[in-house]
Amino acid sequence: MLEKRIIVCLDVKDGRTTKGIKFKENKDVGDPVKMAETYYKEGVDELVFYDITASAEKRKIMIDVVRRVAERIFIPFSVGGGIADTDDMRRVLLAGAEKVSVNSQAVKNPSVIEKGASLFGRQCIVLGLDAARDPEMKNGYRVYINGGRTRTDLDALEWAERAEMLGAGEIVVNSMDADGTQDGYENNLTQLISTNVGIPVVASGGAGRPEHLYDVFTRGRADAALIASMVHFNRYRISEIKKYLKDRGVCVRIVS
Amino acid sequence: MSKGNTGVVDYKAGNLKSVETALCHLDASFYISGDPDKILKADRLIIPGVGEARAAMENLKEAGLDSAIIDFYNTGKPVLGICIGIQLLFESSTESNTRCLGLLKGTVVRFPETIGLKVPHMGWNQVVPVKKSFVFSGIPRGSSFYFVHSYYPEPAVSGYILAETEYGIKFASAVGYNNITAVQFHPEKSGEAGLKLISNFLKF
Numbered sequence: 001m002l003e004k005r006i007i008v009c010l011d012v013k014d015g016r017t018t019k020g021i022k023f024k025e026n027k028d029v030g031d032p033v034k035m036a037e038t039y040y041k042e043g044v045d046e047l048v049f050y051d052i053t054a055s056a057e058k059r060k061i062m063i064d065v066v067r068r069v070a071e072r073i074f075i076p077f078s079v080g081g082g083i084a085d086t087d088d089m090r091r092v093l094l095a096g097a098e099k100v101s102v103n104s105q106a107v108k109n110p111s112v113i114e115k116g117a118s119l120f121g122r123q124c125i126v127l128g129l130d131a132a133r134d135p136e137m138k139n140g141y142r143v144y145i146n147g148g149r150t151r152t153d154l155d156a157l158e159w160a161e162r163a164e165m166l167g168a169g170e171i172v173v174n175s176m177d178a179d180g181t182q183d184g185y186e187n188n189l190t191q192l193i194s195t196n197v198g199i200p201v202v203a204s205g206g207a208g209r210p211e212h213l214y215d216v217f218t219r220g221r222a223d224a225a226l227i228a229s230m231v232h233f234n235r236y237r238i239s240e241i242k243k244y245l246k247d248r249g250v251c252v253r254i255v256s
Numbered sequence: 257m258s259k260g261n262t263g264v265v266d267y268k269a270g271n272l273k274s275v276e277t278a279l280c281h282l283d284a285s286f287y288i289s290g291d292p293d294k295i296l297k298a299d300r301l302i303i304p305g306v307g308e309a310r311a312a313m314e315n316l317k318e319a320g321l322d323s324a325i326i327d328f329y330n331t332g333k334p335v336l337g338i339c340i341g342i343q344l345l346f347e348s349s350t351e352s353n354t355r356c357l358g359l360l361k362g363t364v365v366r367f368p369e370t371i372g373l374k375v376p377h378m379g380w381n382q383v384v385p386v387k388k389s390f391v392f393s394g395i396p397r398g399s400s401f402y403f404v405h406s407y408y409p410e411p412a413v414s415g416y417i418l419a420e421t422e423y424g425i426k427f428a429s430a431v432g433y434n435n436i437t438a439v440q441f442h443p444e445k446s447g448e449a450g451l452k453l454i455s456n457f458l459k460f
Contacts (some may be wrong), residue, residue, distance in 0.1 A: 001422055002373070003380045003400060040447070045380055070277050076402060096273045098445065121306055123376060123404045170378070177414050198374055213409075223379065253380045253400040254449065 051081030070096020117167025181209025263298025337438030371424025
């Protein structure tokens with residue numbers, strides 16, 4: 001049976017991992033390459049690196065991070081942040097990433113999903129989707145871009161369905177309401193998207209305790225769950241979270 | 257720690273970076289090439305790749321690599337197929353109705369909608385050996401490996417099957433026949449279990 005994936009997310013700024021709260025206030029938490037290695041050894045299933053520098057001259061630092069990570073860890077990892085076109089995608093993939101994640105740029109220019117999928121394969125193209133509750137929207141959630149600063153007219157579910165049609169291979173659904181709260185994922189939003197698309201959905205935002213992952217894998221119907229603070233500040237170990245889930249009947253990969 | 261020189265077939269089907277870094281990590285002596293003459297000189301061959309069956313076969317043919325792989329197989333030297341690499345070794349694939357290399361009897365088919373699961377099959381899944389094979393030596397039974405695929409091999413000869421995986425249906429996730437070993441998952445992206453599998457192949 002396919003196992004539920006636990007993905008650790010590292011926000012990288014100027015070559016260092018940082019952690020923001022509700023998209024603001026960033027704290028330095030360490031060297032992304034060393035952190036990636038530690039999580040790899042502890043049995044994480046996948047990693048995501050978001051380049052939150054996103055200024056052109058510093059993009060090179062990120063490529064170097066990607067290259068060094070690829071030399072040391074042998075599990076899939078994706079890179080997002082500032083990916084605007086297929087040239088950006090190619091640079092990241094050639095540096096050793098398995099997948100690239102597009103977010104704001106895909107909203108502004110949806111054809112980047114289509115072009116990326118046809119050049120590199122759908123499995124490479126991840127849509128990052130930031131959404132917040134909004135009763136005005138058809139399905140209850142509105143898409144935001146530019147790190148949550150700019151609101152769009154897109155309904156979250158409709159945008160997810162369109163991205164799948166364009167060729168996205170996976171969707172990371174980040175709840176802006178839950179992000180940084182550590183009070184649990186937005187299970188309704190996750191379930192809404194996951195049960196209506198045919199591609200894997202990764203829940204993001206709100207993880208604070210192992211039971212939050214249990215909830216989002218069961219009630220939220222997520223295929224994978226993103227965590228950051230839970231492990232960045234040594235509150236939990238990956239192995240401990242996996243054991244918790246396994247004991248409750250969730251199928252996860254246990255590394256001996 | 258490997259014996260001899262490993263050739264990695266470059267047929268412009270996806271990114272070879274992850275196979276390359278895994279081989280570097282294992283201190284393997286290897287080279288990547290799309291030249292049939294160079295490929296034939298290897299002591300063992302890896303056919304990696306992600307992508308679509310028809311495009312992959314067309315790229316192989318265009319470079320003359322299809323016959324090079326068949327000639328290489330006939331020398332009796334070890335061959336490892338990975339992901340699309342396992343699929344190309346069979347007779348045909350229902351993906352764009354593609355005729356493949358035909359070194360293994362059987363076809364490659366898509367996961368049926370009736371399984372009610374998301375396709376592609378993407379993520380970690382258990383690979384359960386059904387037969388003793390050197391490639392799984394030293395790997396704990398039931399270890400998980402990383403998969404990304406929509407099509408899977410259906411060997412005509414059940415004796416080929418080295419390991420099975422369940423995704424709505426049970427399918428052959430690793431096969432072996434003569435000097436061929438082939439896996440549907442990505443050992444280069446499957447953590448320590450995957451690296452162990454590659455290093456087992458390098459010692460063969």
